[in-house]
Amino acid sequence: MHETSARLLALLSLLQARRDWPGGLLADRLEVSPRTVRRDVDRLRDLGYPIRATKGPDGGYRLDAGTDLPPLLFDDDQAVALAVGLQVAATSGAGVEEAAARALGTVRQVMPARLRHRIDGLRVTAIGGPTSVDPGVLAALGDAVRAREVLRFGYGPDDADPRRAEPHHLVTRGGRCYLVAWDLERADWRTFRADRITPRTPTGPRFAPREVPGRDVAAFVAGRFRGNPGAGDWPCRGEAIVARPAAELAPYVRDETVEEIDAGRCRLVAGAWSWVALAARFGQLDADLDAVAPAELRDAFAALADRCARAATPM
Template identity: 70%
Template sequence: MPKTSARLLSLLSLLQARRDWPGALLAERMEVSPRTVRRDVDRLRELGYPVVAFKGPDGGYRLDAGTELPPLLFDDEQAVALAVALQVATTSGAGIEEAAARALTTVRQVMPARLRHRIDTLQVTAVERAATRPSPRVDTTVLMALSAAVHAREGLRFDYGSPPGTGAGAPAAYPPRRVQPHHLVTWSGRWYLVAWDLDREDWRIFRADRITPRVPTGPRFTPREVPGGDVAAFVAARFRGSDGSGGSGDWPCRGEVILDLPAVAVSRHAHDGLVEELGPNRCRLVLGSWSWPGLAAAIGMFDADIEVVGPPELKAAFGHLARRYADAARDTPAAPPHGEPAVGDQ
């Protein structure tokens, strides 16, 4: 029979794995008698774990919510995963940076030496975006309020503040927004609420740092499906200029070029682009962007000769940028040729 401490850890792990455990099944899984299970349950209760018994033909036990946080027990993989998660939590934008750092210190102090060594050698550095696009912090009470409304399927009323640079950041003097909240998501270091706007009768994505919830919440609602059925694809599509109804989340402009560069050098900077090696110093790049000039400019950052495979709009955008850059290089900008069409009209 395993030692008492090992049995308690095993019992606690089983109780965390599913809601209800028949007593006979617990005894079978732990290879002990039902009497031993009862005594081990009593020991867990003495340690502060709220293990409750339920009656019935298959009477057994469940781990319930308590009034205090008892000592937590993790296996090796769980402890390492928790430490890594706490390290990257500093860029969540949820205002929990200090709490995450203190929690990581606490977890590390109680780890066995073998796990502390693994954690110390696994230093995760979460790199935030450049200061040109700062990630504003969101009050945790706001996040909890939004999350609770999403979970309860209750309508929300909130004031929506002005974007940075347009005022003092206080909520605008407009009627409160009325929405049916569906998802709380993160995108590029910011928190967003995906919701159905009742007044505009359309889907909207709101920045959580600009939301000031009002109380009480609205009536319960039956959730509708986001366009395309996939919230991740819908959000990606909206931020890439599409309405998201197709659910693909693809860029509105996508082109293909061949670069005189090794594929490994291009792939490091291609983000979500597709890079195919064609030779030692030659590769194919398929990339997307908001617009054709934007796509051409993104491809132009690679210091290499470019062969445009298609479509024609991308080649026209390269020509447009070439003329613009040539004008910028002159002391006196040249006037555009008469009748030259705008890029969007080509």
């Protein structure tokens, strides 16, 4: 019986790995006869897995989507990826936080001990509180993106700003969900906060999708928030050790990276459009700085200090 159960799990894993499997190839991979494969397929069907026999010279099997959710089989890496993804979803502001947290608890409960320890050591935390989006709104936006239909929607607290746009991608950033779309009235790319969108029905006509500038949605959105959608990264980037705990600094960072050093210090890596602007960004933290790098950033601190000293001198 143990051998049969192990073979059923192996068969299920193979069926999940690719769309179609010739019966003979399955038999070879499992080192059993085609008759045994047919019996095992019947056992999986009895457990609720919708496995369809495919026609052809060799015949074969396909695992289809069903009306119910049967037990799923994941390897170790897939299980870890699923758990991390659920942690991110639980802090995404996408309106599925509670369901994601419950799903994570369910997945963790059925994991073997070695994977539970691995998951417990992998904590993904969002910086800043998420903004919740109505799941119905999120579903409507996703449907419009998938169907490539012009979206008609109100935008803002009172829906007084009617818009029409070609929706292309849904993205999350900083605890908020955004719609990347081509604004038809303004003839330009825009990012709309999903929690401010009120979809109107019916949707508009279908459209041929455009290419997002740079053909990289993540780079485009990052550049848009930096004030230049064509740029991939800040032209000036530096770091310093800040005399503040990482947990105290984390709520105030944007694109920066915070790394804890000890209870009272952290390393902050940040970027800006100029070295002086970057120095001013560090100065906003109201904390002592050490190990400033690179040299261009240290020179910018000196120039900024001189400018501030002149501004403080009475006329």
